[in-house]
Structures are given as C-alpha cells and as structure tokens.
Amino acid sequence: MRTHIVYAHPHNGSLNAALRDEAVQTLEALDHTVTVSDLYAMNFKAVADFDDFGPTESETFIDAAAEAWEKDALAPDIKAEQEKLLAADNVILQFPLWWFTVPAIMKGWMDRVFANGFGYGTSRAWKRYGDGVLAGKRAMIVVTTGAADAHLSDRGVNGDINDLLFPIQHGVLFYTGMAILPPVVITGAGWQSEYADMVKHLRERLETLAETEPIAYRRQTDDYDEHKRLLPGREAPGTTGFALHIAQ
C-alpha cells in the first residue's frame, strides 16, 4: 500500500508535526510506502496564476489552464503533486482548522494541483462525484482545532464539523473520485485533549484505513437528475442541507 500525506503547519515543533510523525511511523510499521508533501517545508507556491501554465495565447485563466494541461506544460511542482496522488492508494490531508477550513497554503495546493484537465473539466460529460481521475483511492482528513468539541457539534455555534468539512471532503476529494473515510477530528487541541489519547485514536484509524466504511456520498451518476439535482424521494423525510448528499 502507498499512502500519501499532504501536510500543512507553519511550525515544525507543533502538535501537528508530532501527529504527522506518529502517522508516518504507524503506516510504515504497517508496511505502507509513505510519502509526505510538507507544504510549508517545501515552500509550496500557494497562489494559482498564469506562471503555472507557461506561455499561452488563451484569453481566460480557465482556458490557459486547459491549454497547459493539453500541452503538458503545467509547472513542475504541480505535476509532481499530481504524480504523487496518482501513485497513492490512500491520500491523507492533515492540517489545523483555520477559519473553519484549510490554511491558505493547502487551499493553494488544491487550486493548483486539481487544475483544469486533471481535477476537473468543463465538459458536460466530465466524471465527478464518485468517479474521476482518483477513483479507487481512499482519502481521509486529519484535522486539529483549538475549538471545543461542543462548539463544533450538531448544534454548536461554529456549525457541525462534518458540515464544515463537506466542501473539502465532498467538493474536492469525492469530486475527483476518491472514497472518503470519516475524518479524524482533534478538538480542544492544546488544552482539552491528551496527547496520548490523540495518538491512540489516530493510530486506530490508520490501522483500519483499508476496511473503514467510507462516508456514503451519493454518486452523481446514480442519484441526480439531468440538472444534477437530487432525484425526488431519495432522502429520508425531512433531510436538508449537505446531508442530502449522503445516502442513509
């Protein structure tokens, strides 16, 4: 098994760095081949711009991206990340929750690596949501936050952490075809959680990576009409919001 970890934290003495090292050790003990993209350590370029595409005569950003994809002219750091994803069986995104989503450097990794042609396309027939370039792989988020568990719970003022992660888990990772495992969420980081408990939980999840049941996000080809709206009656009565897109 090959597992690729995409990791973002600005401090190499952080809780996140320690958990990353624990993850690598645990996976290697399970005979995984582990690769890590440590975005801060790599000084990964966060901002998608025309420099990613080489010379272009396209008049829009999205067309320039498509042209670069077709000409195999994407920046080398983007291509390297795409290769790591293609080579992996499992993809783990690890980050601290900043403003209820990933730090900018990891958002930039998504913007740049999941470029037009690789991560998405403009064709009506583009395979997405359960099928796509990364189909057959498994993905899992490992996220830390200083917020208390209750604040991120179903009625918590920040919103339910599962809803907050939906745009990443469903909108990026499932979009490109991966099966999404329930996230490892470490709340109260730095004050409410014990390090030994976090490590134990993380290890258990890594040891069961292959057999954990993925979140039952609905495949676009199965449950949506021609306008990509959920077909009537597919959901449990009263279901609304992002929960519509998970089979019960």
Next chain:
Amino acid sequence: MRTHIVYAHPHNGSLNAALRDEAVQTLEALDHTVTVSDLYAMNFKAVADFDDFGPTESETFIDAAAEAWEKDALAPDIKAEQEKLLAADNVILQFPLWWFTVPAIMKGWMDRVFANGFGYGTSRAWKRYGDGVLAGKRAMIVVTTGAADAHLSDRGVNGDINDLLFPIQHGVLFYTGMAILPPVVITGAGWQSEYADMVKHLRERLETLAETEPIAYRRQTDDYDEHKRLLPGREAPGTTGFALHIAQ
C-alpha cells in the same frame, strides 16, 4: 460611506475584473469612498508564517501571533489591511468560486489579517458571532462560478451555495461582528449568464447596500448555552445543519 472591496482574480481582463470596475463606479456615483485591495495586483502574501510576527520567543504559532499583536509587531501588510477594514462601513469580498470557496490568496488574506488578537482571541469572553472588532459594519460576498444554477441549488450536487458560503459568511465575517447581506451569486459565468444582467443585478444590490436586510444569523450571546450549543426549541421543527444558525 466608506466601502472596502477585497478582490481576488488572477486575470485583469476577466469577468471579475469588469464587475469589480462596475462596482467601484456604481459606489462612487453613490458618493461612497471606495478602497480596493486587489490581492493579485498587490502580490499579497498568501501564507501565514512566523515572518508575519517579527522576532518571538513564543513556542507555538498561536502564541507568537498573540505576542505580535500585543507588541504591535504584525507585518505592515497585515496592519494595512486591518486599518482598511476598521475604516470601512461596508466590506465586499469579490472572488471566483474555486473548489467551492475562495481562491488561496483570499484565504491567506483571512488567515493573516484576521490574526489572533484582531480577528479572534483565545479568551472565553472573546466577543464573536454578532459582536467583535468589526461590529456595526456590513459585509457582502460577490462570487462568480462557471457552475450552473441548478448544480448549486437546494438539491444540487455541489451543495446549496448558501451552505457552501456559510463558513465564510458566518464563520469569518459574522464571527468578527459584521452584519452579512445575502450574497451576489453569478452562476454559469462565461456561458449561461448575460453580462448586462449581471451588472444590473450587481448595481441594484450595491444601490441598496444600506437598507438590505442582513441574513438573520443568531448572536452567540442570545441563542446559545454555556457550551455554545443552540438552545433547545429555538429553531423551526425539523431544522438541521447550518440552517440552525439562522433565525426564522
């Protein structure tokens, strides 16, 4: 009235750039003093790191941020953005929807400008969700997307655009005290929408900036218990997800 526009698009010949110019003209015709942070044009640093804080002896990133705030040692570009926000009556965030949220450069603007001490604090008594450093101001998102309207509708496969924008509108803008106006959402950009219609819609929204009813996000001080969970019975029966945090 002072209105500050935070804008992110990599191409100055884009639809977004044209709409930004229309917005500036419309607001100036209404006698607003308009400032624009054009993040790409400014080459705004997207990645929050220790360089933002000056010399520190703090052992964690969050403590280093707090120390920099207390010592007034934040990077000049961060301080300049904070000043623009403090000076404004209205704040507009304009961006193309990339992977269902803001481009990385705008996420970096949030990560860096809404730093510990300014945008949030670690104290239990920190004022947030309806109160905070930006209370009394109004905020509005202007977002473009190539996705079709139906794909972002209540049952659309991408998720409802209002839920997708919740972590930004509620989790960042309302968190810091601003009143959030319903977003200007331009779907089908580049193929489904007519430019004249977009401009008309945008102008109408800008002309009614002062009197438009904000989204009724619940104030933390009003509707939540000591664990910051929504008090029982506050919502309409059957309400779940992010909708819990909007008064009916």
